[in-house]
Amino acid sequence: MSRFQKRGSRFGADDNESRSNRHGQAGRPLLMNENELEAFLKEKKSPFVLILDGVQDPHNLGACIRTANGAGVDAVIIPKDNAAPITDTVMSVSCGGASNTAIFKVVNIARTMEKLKAIGVWIAGTSDKAEKDLYSSDLKGPIALVMGSEGKGMRRLTEEKCDFLLTIPMQGAVPCLNVSVATGVCLYEIVRQRG
Template identity: 45%
Template sequence: MKNENIIYGLRAVIEAINANQPINKIFIQKGLKGELHKELESSARKNGISLSYVPIEKLNRFTRNNHQGVVAQISPVEFHNFEELVEKVLSKEEHPLFLLLDGVSDVRNFGAIIRTAECSGVHGIIIPKNGAAPITEDTVKTSAGAAFNVPIAKVDHLKDAVFYLQSSGIVITGATEKAENDIYEVDFNQPTAIIMGSEEKGISPSTLSSIDHQAKLPLMGKIGSLNVSVACGVFLYEVVRQRSR
């Protein structure tokens, strides 16, 4: 974590939260107590910011300055307001394309997905505030800089984002091996959002039950699934294929 990507000190981090700075994670010294500490924890949880309790030695490696037991990692990318992003895209695009990520937690997979999303014309990526991979230097590097070109929005609950998109006339397709139909049976020549789940758990059951279509990739080998970034690329380029005909 480079120094330009961190802020430190109890009051400084609290002010950064209140100013809606794009904070990926806050590292807090184990055993830290006090009213400011309680205020920091409360504000972080209210804003869906991940907290990690660590020994003071780890904080000392982040900075030699007086960190007061608190160091925050700042995202190199500014996040967009979800509803404003959707309305802006809908006002400009006849067939918008959104990508939702449910539980994708590996920063390199996330970076690879962002890169493919940018290349395939995705108009916005939507992730939950909790449980999603942070945007770090590794994410940006793996995305080949695409993280600066594709709007990314964070939401409190991905299921609420699904309902909002559906109410805006966008059809949601979820990638899951549990689907009866494969990807080539889905019509992507309409306003579309694709949702990808984590490699471990897939799309959460409550979200999966609320979407419009489920689709799977045909697999010819013995392994039961693809890497999520590879599967995402196949889905996005099937959209490109259909829309370019």
């Protein structure tokens, strides 16, 4: 018997079936009231937040929320307007992440960032203009990661409200990563540093 057969038998058909059933979970999103955000985060020992500043594609939004849940993010913050809404597609792509991660839809991202700072959360924004890279930045402690929209990135005011900016070092010809991939890279570097 080859190692592939052993591996297949180890995980079995039931595991594959169970995995496919988890993909495509619908459920209901864990939407929270914007006014509850500060109290919600104050209960956390070291808040870990993802801010998505205008992600437009529901597949990207779902993937970001899925990764946020996997990384142990306490809250995902998205704008009420000028962003993809939480649709069935988002729910499906999030694979249960949107049902198990607190999602706050806020009227004003910049104002919300100020509230986060007031409770001791540092805010790291991602930008091609950043002088510091992800791997040389201190990302431990209470932190919020800001990811911008596809194409345009963060809005000017959002960028100005960040405590510091960081970039993902690119080694090849492509100038940047898809927002959901970049979110995964950044969140798991934060997890590594906080670990």
